[in-house]
Amino acid sequence: MRERLIGIDAGGTMTKVVLFDVKGNELACERRPNIMLMPNEGWTERDGDGMWRATCESLQALLEKTGTNPADIVAVTPSGYGGGAYFVDAAGNLVSNGLVSTDTRSISLIERWKRTGLAAEVSRHIQQQVWPGQTFPIMAWFQENAPEVMKRTVHMLPCKDFLRMRLCGDISTDPTDGGCAGIINVTKGDISREAFEAAGMQGWLDKLPPVRSSVEVVGMVSAAAAAATGLRAGTPVVRGVYDVVGCSLASGAVSSNELAAVAGTFSIHSTVHRTPSLAPLPTIQTPYPVNGQVLATTATPTSASNLEWLCKTMLSAEAQRAFLEGRSIYDVCNDLVAEAIGRPNGILFFPFLYDGPRGAPGGFLGLRAGARLADIVRAVYEGVVFAHRYDMNYLLTGPDAADPKVIRLAGGPSRSPVWAQMFADGLGLPVEIANGSEFGAKGAAICAAVATGIYPDVATAIANMVRVEQRLEPDAARTAVLSHKYRAYLAAIDVVADLWSAGADERLACAG
Missing domain, CATH: 3.30.420.40 (ATPase, nucleotide binding domain)
Known part of the structure; x- marks a missing residue:
């Protein structure tokens, strides 16, 4: 058997x-x-x-x-x-x-x-x-x-x-x-x-x-x-367990040294604690089935779903061409970003198509006539990384915050070498990627292995079922470039949110 x-x-x-x-x-x-x-x-x-x-x-x-x-x-x-x-x-x-x-x-x-x-x-x-x-x-x-x-x-x-x-x-x-x-x-x-x-x-x-x-x-x-x-x-x-916890288990996050990040529909970051975190107060907090600990999580709909939107709308022709060539549109995007990564790029993308801080809308800022498609796609990749950095900084600031030494990354960007490296550069921590691709389902399998007696507890199951297959170190030069751009991103969010909020009354008046 x-x-x-x-x-x-x-x-x-x-x-x-x-x-x-x-x-x-x-x-x-x-x-x-x-x-x-x-x-x-x-x-x-x-x-x-x-x-x-x-x-x-x-x-x-x-x-x-x-x-x-x-x-x-x-x-x-x-x-x-x-x-x-x-x-x-x-x-x-x-x-x-x-x-x-x-x-x-x-x-x-x-x-x-x-x-x-x-x-x-x-x-x-x-x-x-x-x-x-x-x-x-x-x-x-x-x-x-x-x-x-x-x-x-x-x-x-x-x-x-x-x-x-x-x-x-x-x-x-x-x-x-x-x-x-x-x-x-x-x-x-x-x-x-x-x-x-x-x-x-x-x-x-x-x-x-x-x-x-x-x-x-x-x-x-x-x-x-x-x-x-x-x-x-x-x-x-x-x-x-529910899928975010499953992803944390399948990523091998067992202590405060690891931050489990998922880049999918939501930008998700989770840290492990001995007791509940109250400062900062996380979006979600749950008991964690590893050594009686607690998992604190931030979750906002600002992640890789923005790229999916781009591919289905603005890149629909490229997607069809890629399909006829037997390729994925996401592979095309990775190639475009790899081509554009070394040249200057002042384009900011706000990944707030589904929600944003202070009601800020999604969109591009800084487009010029000379911009190429590769520069635009790169800006989307960077904007998603910046959204993750924004949420991660919240989770890691306060007296109850964890102090992780590594990010365990799951989700679509973990399968893109150029995007995964951008996460390491943009977040300023090494990124590790565990074996497998369907982490939510694997977390469920880990629970099954314990419940049926294959392993005595979840920590032992993780030790036997999870292996780190890739580690990406931050590149100091790229970290500096992205940190400079991230400061502009933060300033722009405040301006755009204020303008959008001020225009809301006008839009409502016109609709009326």
Whole structure:
């Protein structure tokens, strides 16, 4: 028998199902797109049934194309994006579309909470910030604006927990998803009744899933799920962690010496602490299943998704030409940036297409007629690095801040030599890249390896399943160039944000 582990990662754009061996080697992956539904401005939703079907199709295809005997699967473990929500009835049927963590319908509610002091009170109870895609204010929004959904809801489930319910019928969550959802006290690792009482949301308490260990077998694949997925009925299902924590595990971040960074839809930075960080107060804070520690995280939608937008819009012709040549548009972009890296470039790109500090909009500044396409793409790469630096500096400033010596990088830029080196140069720390590519799913597999007794604990599993394959040292000359440009970037953000804010009233007046 060949021991195999399957990790599922339902992320912001794709659901991925990945096959691993017990040494952490990534053997095969199947992907299916997740369709974003936007019924109103700022609302980002997902058909949960469609996501489940995509998971089933991916599992069937993975087993078939690899010739894997379902009896060789030691366990299957879901992971998925944190925040958002899936509301289901007693039979496990959805009572609304699922909400994605980019949803911003709760912004005005949060602003009201800030004015009244409630946001600060809730933050004290949950030991992290209150942010729009977080489950806690989303539930508050539904309580106020869609009480019929709240009434029909029997269970509120995070993304991975919804998928696990479909696999084996289990209703629960783990401390990492509970932390990201903003529903637990991080120190206690359990539901914060105080936060719900402060917000007048006690009606949700009996709809919340119990919070249990991330590394526990919670059930077996049901007969119905086996028929839909190709898995063997009775295959163990493990509770797991949400994807940011999974990426941190798969990057090998086990102490305060390592900062885990993910460059994807969000710019994500996570540091490991002995106790919760309160100064700075992170966007997200969760118990971390390594030696009883805590993971503090900043997350803003300012990362590599900006390049994806560029490729789908301004570079659509180049993308089509690359496809006909059997190449990826992202390979083309890497070549362009490598060509342009040595010449002067005064173009600033603000990677705020989805959100920005102080409401600053996305866009370019400093374009001249002589600019080439390579210079523009390079500016996008640099702008994303600057957004990461901005967030990282916040996370690393304050009495509770960690002092990492290395960045463990995951996400698309980690697979681009020129961009990964730019991260090292722009952030001023060595960048290390671990083995594999699907880190969220690998974090799930690490949990499975512990839950099924292959390894005694998560730290041991990481030591056996994670290997650093590449290390990039900062180049002093390039660091100096990017630091000078970063100062201009910071100054420009303030100016642009002020101008955009001042023009908001005019735009509203014209619209009226």
